[in-house]
Amino acid sequence: MTNKDLADLIFPNITKSIEDYENLYPKRNLEEGAKVVRFAPSPTGFMHIGNMMSAVINYVLAKKSNGVFFLRNEDTDQARTVEGALEFIHHILNHYHLNPDEYEFNGEIKGNYGPYVQSERIEIYHAFIKHLITIGRAYPCFLTPDELNEIREYQTKSKKRIGIYGRYAKYRYLSLEEAAAKIQNGEKYVIRFKSEGDFNKKFIFEDLTKGKIEMPENDIDVPIMKSENKLPTYHFAHIVDDHLMRTTHVVRGEEWMSSIPLHYELFKAFNFKMPKYIHTSLILKKDGDTIRKISKRKDPEALMFYYEEKGYPYLAVIDAVLTIANSNFEEWRTNNIDKPFYEFPFSPKKMSSSGALFDLDKLDNISKNYISRMSAKDLYQEYLTWAKKYDEHTYELINKYKEDTINFLNIERESQKPRKDYENYSSIFNKSWYMYDEEWNRDLVYEFKNIKDKEEIINITSEYLNNYYDDSDSEEIWFNKMKELCTKMGYTSNMKEYKENPDKYKGNIADFSTVIRVVLTTSSMTPNLYDIMQILGKERMLKRLEIFKERY
């Protein structure tokens, strides 16, 4: 019996050779330097900020080099698949405009290097495993879970390296006949890679972010095919897929670093060229005094749901992610304020080699800047779209009062130094509810500052609205009139003088205008009062004075 006979026994229906697949998926015809990258999540959990970073980097790498960005669904762990996870990945990619060039989803296939779903590639993997068995580099292993546990326990106790290697690789040298007999007998088995490495020998691996790293050779006979569903393990699928899909750069989390010796040997066993690797550092989170890996359970901001629900503009999130990935991104951004993010010359070398804390304050800052630069109309559109999905009440109001809302959002906007008061769409309504008459049914909390006397407040506001305010006044006239009344009623419009002689006056122009501001909005902090009055108009303002009289 030969290796080939055993391979045929295990995979009787596999007829294609690995050369056939080489021809089926030829080298991609791309321009010099074009990068072929992939985003390859497994649908075993919802997409989180770490996945996002990987997706963004991939996208930038591909776009910037006129390469290819494809999506591969790594669904070999059928048992842990989470319902909706795959849909969510597609949703997020779409929401953040990180659309892959090649993918497979809901029966739709784009690209010539598919299938892009691992469970649909099982024949391909089997052909490659068959090849390995034929050349004597893989073998069936009949170790039971109990036996594996025993080995592990023994190794742990006696402080030996853990794994199936050397004399622990019991079935490595089983005769082909015996192996065949066991298989025909229906015994369960996995296929293990037959390592030829020597743990005491080192090799140099060059990672694009970490640089040159010396590592011991792999000598562990790792499973490459599982026993139940005959699907490959991650390690094997990675080799086959990224070779056949002609991936040039693999962007993945740092947790894969330690598998490099294995992957290195696997590529070598097939004589395949290894892609280049960019191992990204973990995203960490400060929890009290300790810093730990960001957790999907404890940290709402870990999951990509968070940013969308809060209403952060998608570009702000991408910028925040890139700021963590490459700290010189910020500088680039300030110099290239209108350029698309994927023109940023991302450098794997400049990636932080230790984990980074994802800073929500920083995100807020980036986001405020983004929102401040949007036109009022665009902001309104985004706000409306967000509200439709996440805040029905707000949606109804801003939809009904479209003009007022746009005008309000436009206050001190579309200028060189626009207001920066919203970090996300969900924070707008709390700062603008008073513009909507319907909202005045709520419990009102008037935030008066220095002047709290009801009579005085009524006097000021009533006099001002009835005898001074005019909707057609320019801002300059408007303010002059306010100053005039202010002085007439015993306040001063001269702040300097007030500071010198505060006792001479009932208050200053700030106190005076605050009274009117609060009557009209209940808030002592609002955007430019003139603009608010212009939107409200005299009639509505008088109504608010009536409300004040009743409810203060």
Place this chain on the structure above:
RNA sequence: GGCUCGUUGGUGAAAUGGUUAACACAUUGCCCUCUCAAGGCAACAUUCACGGGUUCAAAUCCCGUACGAGUCACCA
């Protein structure tokens, strides 16, 4: 325990052997100002985890220690 990576301010970090350790966010103060937001100015690491060495010179190179992280599944 083995293997690997890392450690600069509250946070992200720059500096890759050579004057006072960039910059951004956050915080604080002042200025401007009808409030707020913004903007302007300023403060914030006598010091780069610790110890030793190399050098005229070290955050930067070497060695050791401590601490942290990742990984060691028929999970990815």
